[in-house]
Amino acid sequence: MSVRTAAALALVLVTGCSDGGGGDAPVDALVRCPLGDPAAAPEMEIVHLDADLTVVETMPDAEVPLIVPPQGGWILMLGVRATNIDGCQLNLTTSFRDVDDPAIIKLDQRPAKLEPTSDGWGISTPSTVGNLPICPQVTALRDLYDQPYVVTVAIEDIDGKRASRDLTIIPTCPAGDPRCTCECDRDYVLGGPCPPAAR
Amino acid sequence: MKANKLGFGATIVACTLIAGCGTDPQEFTPWVLEELAPAQGFSLRVPEFEVPPGRESQNCYFVHVPDLAGGEDLWIDRVVSAINPGSHHMNVFRVKTISGLDPAAGEPIKLGAYDATVLYGSDEYATHPCWDSANWADWPLIANSQNSAVGEPITDWQLPETAAIRLTPGELLMVQTHYVNSTEQPTTFGARVGINFHRFARAGAPVEMGSLFATQQNIRICASTPNVRYSGTCRFPNAVTITAANGHFHSRGRRFAMYSWEGTSATHPDDASMFYESTSWDHPEMATDLGLQAAQGTGMWWDCEYGWTPPTVITCDEVNAKDPLQENDCCYTFGGNTDVGEHCNVFLYYYPKADTDVFCL
Numbered sequence: 225m226s227v228r229t230a231a232a233l234a235l236v237l238v239t240g241c242s243d244g245g246g247g248d249a250p251v252d253a254l255v256r257c258p259l260g261d262p263a264a265a266p267e268m269e270i271v272h273l274d275a276d277l278t279v280v281e282t283m284p285d286a287e288v289p290l291i292v293p294p295q296g297g298w299i300l301m302l303g304v305r306a307t308n309i310d311g312c313q314l315n316l317t318t319s320f321r322d323v324d325d326p327a328i329i330k331l332d333q334r335p336a337k338l339e340p341t342s343d344g345w346g347i348s349t350p351s352t353v354g355n356l357p358i359c360p361q362v363t364a365l366r367d368l369y370d371q372p373y374v375v376t377v378a379i380e381d382i383d384g385k386r387a388s389r390d391l392t393i394i395p396t397c398p399a400g401d402p403r404c405t406c407e408c409d410r411d412y413v414l415g416g417p418c419p420p421a422a423r
Numbered sequence: 424m425k426a427n428k429l430g431f432g433a434t435i436v437a438c439t440l441i442a443g444c445g446t447d448p449q450e451f452t453p454w455v456l457e458e459l460a461p462a463q464g465f466s467l468r469v470p471e472f473e474v475p476p477g478r479e480s481q482n483c484y485f486v487h488v489p490d491l492a493g494g495e496d497l498w499i500d501r502v503v504s505a506i507n508p509g510s511h512h513m514n515v516f517r518v519k520t521i522s523g524l525d526p527a528a529g530e531p532i533k534l535g536a537y538d539a540t541v542l543y544g545s546d547e548y549a550t551h552p553c554w555d556s557a558n559w560a561d562w563p564l565i566a567n568s569q570n571s572a573v574g575e576p577i578t579d580w581q582l583p584e585t586a587a588i589r590l591t592p593g594e595l596l597m598v599q600t601h602y603v604n605s606t607e608q609p610t611t612f613g614a615r616v617g618i619n620f621h622r623f624a625r626a627g628a629p630v631e632m633g634s635l636f637a638t639q640q641n642i643r644i645c646a647s648t649p650n651v652r653y654s655g656t657c658r659f660p661n662a663v664t665i666t667a668a669n670g671h672f673h674s675r676g677r678r679f680a681m682y683s684w685e686g687t688s689a690t691h692p693d694d695a696s697m698f699y700e701s702t703s704w705d706h707p708e709m710a711t712d713l714g715l716q717a718a719q720g721t722g723m724w725w726d727c728e729y730g731w732t733p734p735t736v737i738t739c740d741e742v743n744a745k746d747p748l749q750e751n752d753c754c755y756t757f758g759g760n761t762d763v764g765e766h767c768n769v770f771l772y773y774y775p776k777a778d779t780d781v782f783c784l
Contacts (some may be wrong), residue, residue: 234759293561293640293641293757293784294556294557294640294758295556295557295640295757295784296556296557296561296637296784297560297640297782297784298558299561299640299641299784300640317689319689325639327655327658327686327687327720328656328686328688328689329654329658330655330657330783331651331653331656331689331724332639332653332654332655333652333653333655333656333691334647334651334653334654335651335652335688336651337648350748351643351748351750351754355639355640355641357640357655357783357784360561360784361533361781362658362660362779362781362782363658363659363660363720369662376689377491378689413778413779414563414780414782415517415519415520415561415562415779417520418520420522
């Protein structure tokens with residue numbers, strides 16, 4: 225067992241597990257990673273994983289690639305670039321909904337940590353972005369690709385400081401992947417015939 | 424109706440030293456399930472096999488739904504499973520798209536009276552198609568059990584009211600067994616599974632039951648961040664009654680919870696909304712007879728909480744080798760082997776089923 229592993233095991237034993245309450249995520253020993261001015265209001269931008277799994281800033285109406293996870297389906301991987309917040313032990317919530325409809329189609333919540341950059345900001349890494357399952361989607365009212373949808377990305381740090389942003393994006397299938405357009409079609413029925421994925 | 428003759432007559436006493444795994448000597452009375460006559464339903468029996476100490480086994484058995492009603496669909500409203508201790512899961516799926524896991528490539532075998540094929544995944548978790556969950560990504564679950572306790576190997580699931588599973592004669596099913604023989608989940612008495620599917624015999628027309636499968640596919644439980652929680656949501660396409668649910672994770676799992684979710688809020692539901700909670704990774708209870716109403720547009724929120732611990736059989740080197748991001752932090756990521764990977768899966772049953780089952784991948 226490495227020193228790092230042994231230290232982490234000791235940390236488990238010290239911190240124990242969750243108390244089982246519904247709203248409070250388990251918390252490890254306090255490690256601070258202040259970004260920017262702790263007295264200022266948090267600022268943030270949405271980022272996403274591109275098709276080659278690099279983190280890029282998400283612009284309004286951006287085409288955001290649908291990515292294949294290990295057990296099938298198609299997901300969006302969204303994160304955050306932020307400052308004036310503690311970059312360790314963040315809670316990251318990403319969600320996906322139709323334009324002009326408050327119903328959330330999918331939501332993902334997970335722990336996150338931002339990698340500091342030289343400008344006082346921090347940014348999600350591929351290991352801490354959110355995983356939003358998009359297709360197949362039995363409640364879809366229209367196609368889930370090449371159409372505008374709204375994503376919301378929210379963060380909350382260990383001190384309860386929060387920031388949130390909405391953005392309209394366009395989920396996009398990999399070029400020439402008929403399985404993606406099939407499974408992300410509004411009328412797709414689970415288990416229905418689709419061509420093989422170009423994976 | 425007759426008793427299944429199984430070749431085990433007496434209580435077995437197993438010893439840690441003999442078996443190589445396990446904790447204290449325990450008594451186990453081999454289970455016996457009745458053999459169903461066609462008028463009652465059908466019985467599947469997975470032949471007994473051994474799992475060597477320190478190993479895991481995942482097998483995929485394929486069998487066609489028998490024609491017991493002159494070509495008419497079969498309606499099943501009671502599923503009784505019996506599973507020898509050491510089982511991690513037993514899932515029954517409807518086979519849909521066949522990609523990497525081909526029933527025709529399996530070896531012939533008998534599941535009780537029925538011809539079947541099997542692909543033995545053994546513990547080749549990195550390469551064998553029976554371990555690659557992408558191969559059954561669109562196969563709806565129709566029943567499952569994670570209960571194989573020494574003193575309670577039988578799970579008797581009676582569906583409520585007139586809810587029933589609809590099976591079509593000739594339809595292909597996959598019975599997947601996953602056994603572990605480690606100190607944490609010993610397979611001391613041999614691996615053995617039986618399932619009885621009882622035909623609907625109540626008054627009134629059956630109402631078709633559907634299943635919801637939801638999973639968190641990008642999870643990381645790492646040495647440097649040992650206590651983490653992953654949450655997700657999944658919506659129903661129509662108003663339903665949730666009747667049964669169980670969560671599934673591996674040995675780093677500490678708490679699994681499901682909540683009613685109203686479908687528009689990103690705020691974690693309160694404790695009063697919780698309808699399922701388990702802190703057991705090896706024998707999580709299946710909650711049944713929930714009778715929980717979910718209006719159209721609403722859904723379910725689930726949490727998986729983990730506490731990192733070192734691997735027990737393999738090493739962090741193997742865990743690191745599996746990490747797609749290669750962070751060298753002994754991170755357990757999505758995967759079927761219980762000592763190398765983790766899961767965060769919801770198995771939930773509801774009625775009425777609309778056009779399709781629900782998947783939230």
